[in-house]
Amino acid sequence: MGAEQKNTVDQNRINRILERQETRMKMYLSHCVHCSLCAESCFLYMSNNRDPKYMPSYKVINSLGKMYRKKGKIRMELLEDMKEIVWKSCVLCQRCYCPVGVDIPAMISLARSVCRSQGVFPGFDEAGNMESWL
């Protein structure tokens, strides 16, 4: 959590970031066939006991996907819920394979921009939590 965490979100700023890439991102979200074939290509999925929560498609559906669905009504709690997904469950290594060609890291990266704009990002000073973010 950033040091000066705000409690309200700036919808306009979020909208501006989301709209920067809206057409492309919505195309990806719509063309992902929810097949799960990308799972094994993510090393974080493989090294976390194949926990489906580390699956590339799960991560975008539950971050950027939700942001577009709730556009204009995004609350701080929602961003806090996504914090772990966008900062910790994906390192943007760009190795994920999707048969359809959906660009997962591009989507996570945009979700990060939204979170960062609202002060939602890992703080290395989080009490006792330093390790967990490294």
Added chain:
Amino acid sequence: MNLHQLAGGPFVWVAFAVFFIGLVVQTVRFFKMTSKNDAATPVLPAKPKAPEKIQERLGYEWDKLVKRYRRSVFHLHPLMSVATLIFHVLLFLVPIFLLAHNELFRISLGFGLPSFPDWLSDALAIIVLSVLGIFLFRRLFIKRVRIISGVYDYLILIITAAPFITGVMAYHKVFDYNKVLTAHMLMGELMLVLIPFTRLGHALFFVLYRVLIPGEYSFRKGSRRWNTGAGKVVARSR
């Protein structure tokens, strides 16, 4: 005109028009959001030369094939990969080479394609439906697929299955032939209309994404890149 006549007449042409125009519109949108990729391509080290002797060459090519297979999703998920490959090929072939469809084309356009015998089309349609059954099973019972599945995924499965179910039913004269045939025509038309604009659009965009955009898994070097902020196609200023 009653529904049967509408579905068998004007709707067919509307559906085909929306399908083809939709594909063109979506392709144009894609080209508007991307531009020619003029970034320098990195110079890669030259590949080792393939051996010249025919026997060594065979071994070399075989090794290459095995390595490629090991790196692919076919190695990881052989069943799903083969099932989805068969499904996608048949999804095209069955309707295009169906005798009854081509007869109708011959009547209305004066020409039609060669066709599979009816027994073969029937068997292939049942294979398509079986693979859709596998997809449904995965969605319902395999956790990692279930947690990313929603109402829309099931809807798309039903929309895809509908023309095949009704087609097989019509061929075997299950229930009232005319009613089933009307449903078959409507479902086929619905699918055509939806392909360019929905999840089914992956058929077109798969090609655009993986051939034209350069990337680790692209099939070619890729000639386009996303415009910076490939945002609204109609630019909005704020």
